[in-house]
Amino acid sequence: MVAAVVAEGLVRRYGPVPALDGLDLTIERGGVCALLGPNGAGKTTAIRVLATLTVPDAGRATVLGHDVVREAGLVRRSIGLAGQHAAVDDDLTGRENLRILGRMHHLGRRGAARRADELLERFELADAADRLVKTWSGGMRRRLDLIASVVVAPPVLFLDEPTTGLDPRSRTAIWATVGELVTAGSTVLLTTQYLEEADRLADDVVVIDGGRVVATGSPDALKASIGVRVEVVVAARSDLAGAAAALASWTGIEPEVDEIGLRVRLVVVGANVALPEVVRRLDAAGVTALDVGVRRPTLDEVFLSLTGNTRAAEGRAA
Numbered sequence: 149m150v151a152a153v154v155a156e157g158l159v160r161r162y163g164p165v166p167a168l169d170g171l172d173l174t175i176e177r178g179g180v181c182a183l184l185g186p187n188g189a190g191k192t193t194a195i196r197v198l199a200t201l202t203v204p205d206a207g208r209a210t211v212l213g214h215d216v217v218r219e220a221g222l223v224r225r226s227i228g229l230a231g232q233h234a235a236v237d238d239d240l241t242g243r244e245n246l247r248i249l250g251r252m253h254h255l256g257r258r259g260a261a262r263r264a265d266e267l268l269e270r271f272e273l274a275d276a277a278d279r280l281v282k283t284w285s286g287g288m289r290r291r292l293d294l295i296a297s298v299v300v301a302p303p304v305l306f307l308d309e310p311t312t313g314l315d316p317r318s319r320t321a322i323w324a325t326v327g328e329l330v331t332a333g334s335t336v337l338l339t340t341q342y343l344e345e346a347d348r349l350a351d352d353v354v355v356i357d358g359g360r361v362v363a364t365g366s367p368d369a370l371k372a373s374i375g376v377r378v379e380v381v382v383a384a385r386s387d388l389a390g391a392a393a394a395l396a397s398w399t400g401i402e403p404e405v406d407e408i409g410l411r412v413r414l415v416v417v418g419a420n421v422a423l424p425e426v427v428r429r430l431d432a433a434g435v436t437a438l439d440v441g442v443r444r445p446t447l448d449e450v451f452l453s454l455t456g457n458t459r460a461a462e463g464r465a466a
């Protein structure tokens with residue numbers, strides 16, 4: 149089956165530093181793919197190229213097998229897009245906006261009205277639905293923008309930071325809607341600053357930095373790639389050095405020692421660290437541990453470890 153999205157060597161320049169610098173990407177059909185990256189990484193530019201809003205300077209991309217430049221019309225017919233720039237009309241009410249979109253998508257008068265009501269209800273916009281959108285708050289408009297992109301489930305949906313700046317309830321409603329679209333067969337590519345969101349929603353995560361892909365994989369695979377974090381809390385300050393030495397001699401990694409929290413921490417990459425083994429080593433060193441934890445890193449830690457260097461380099465260049 150043809151992939152939902154394929155990008156090969158995409159380049160898009162705005163100034164001396166390219167926004168996309170040879171971006172390669174393959175997104176299979178079905179499921180949610182999250183595009184993660186620091187500010188300026190090229191996430192919005194990538195979405196704009198894939199959604200036919202920006203033409204790349206080099207490279208090529210297809211959506212459902214259609215070339216985003218040569219077959220832009222076909223691409224547009226198979227995608228939905230929600231981003232910062234709302235596709236809704238401020239001089240209409242929320243309900244009117246959605247009904248018009250439903251009719252444009254051939255839902256018929258009744259179908260369009262029903263779909264509008266259902267979406268307004270779910271996103272807690274029913275009370276405001278008959279007021280002009282220009283009187284709505286920023287968060288309400290953002291929700292309407294997202295709803296507008298899913299009046300009819302598109303085969304491929306691009307969401308550029310769909311939940312940024314929204315309250316937790318709205319965020320949860322958006323997550324639920326994304327889940328339903330995927331169940332109904334859509335492929336969703338979203339960008340997000342919230343790693344929790346990627347962790348929770350995405351089957352695959354693509355980390356980009358400086359306009360290139362720096363890592364891909366499931367959230368779990370990415371976490372595993374930076375290893376496990378071992379954390380030991382000791383009973384007394386006098387145990388800190390012993391605990392640190394025991395862990396260092398075992399793993400070959402010098403742990404970070406927190407004198408105030410009476411904590412010793414280290415990250416072990418690419419090894420299977422078992423909790424009982426940690427406890428045994430501490431016992432053998434005569435250390436009294438109050439708490440021993442072996443846990444996977446958060447996606448935040450993965451993200452920082454993958455993008456930290458480029459960021460530091462950017463800082464120096466500036």
Ligand SMILES: Nc1ncnc2c1ncn2[C@@H]1O[C@H](COP(=O)(O)OP(=O)(O)OP(=O)(O)O)[C@@H](O)[C@H]1O
Pocket residue numbers: 162163166167185186187188189190191192193194
């Ligand atoms: N229209 C434009 N004109 C000039 N430069 C642009 C334009 N659009 C993007 N850029 C530049 O391209 C780079 C990538 O921008 P982009 O908006 O794609 O990043 P992003 O990953 O979406 O960032 P953010 O997390 O802040 O949304 C940035 O350096 C940005 O300044």
Ligand SMILES: [Mg+2]
Pocket residue numbers: 191192193
């Ligand atoms: Mg952006």
